[in-house]
Amino acid sequence: MARKSASPGLPSQRQLRAGEIVRHALAEIIAREDFRDPDLAGVLVTVGEVRCSPDLKHANIFVTPLGDDTEEGRAKLAAALNRASAFLRGRLGREIELKFTPVLNFIADKSYDEATAIDRLLADPRVRRDLGSED
Template identity: 65%
Template sequence: MKRKKHGSGGAGPSQRQLRAGELVRHALVEILAREDLRDPELQGVSVTVGEVRASPDLKHMTAFVSALGPGDGRAVAAALTRCKGFLRGKLARMIDLRFTPDL
């Protein structure tokens, strides 16, 4: 009988991906709560980070966010995309990963 390999065989994210995603999610929540992002679309809007999904090599991560408050959700998402360089720089100082992931 053939032995199963460790892991889920591609059925879902690995423990490493989940752990790194949670680490980045907590850091993003802290950054968004403390930092004053100067984009006018983000003024007066509270942003909640629901989930962060990591690629298998942990170099790319997708953050799922929701905006609470006045404003269009798509405009807030576009503003966060414009601020991703700033967010990535702050993230690099807060987390201890080999590479700072591209958001």
């Protein structure tokens, strides 16, 4: 009989731990590799988050180029990394100690834009007045 998850819909500790292992290893691999793809050459990449599937065979990696906060730049980076995903998966398999090396799917990370928008809203004088925090 299968065990039921304590929190349905939330990742397990195993998924979170595997995601962090993959995130750290991928950040190192991307930083030290010299890519032939012109979209990846000389680009500094921020690996924000890795979400693994429950069986740890698939991983969604949220990436953004450092210094290029445009939608086009993020999409271009994600597409380039998806083209290089087989190469990166091979390198990742040598770096990590998991039973399976996950299939990598790179996604443009928009969370930084959302955080900036929230910061802008909170800095609005009308919102600050309503929150009662006058600095």
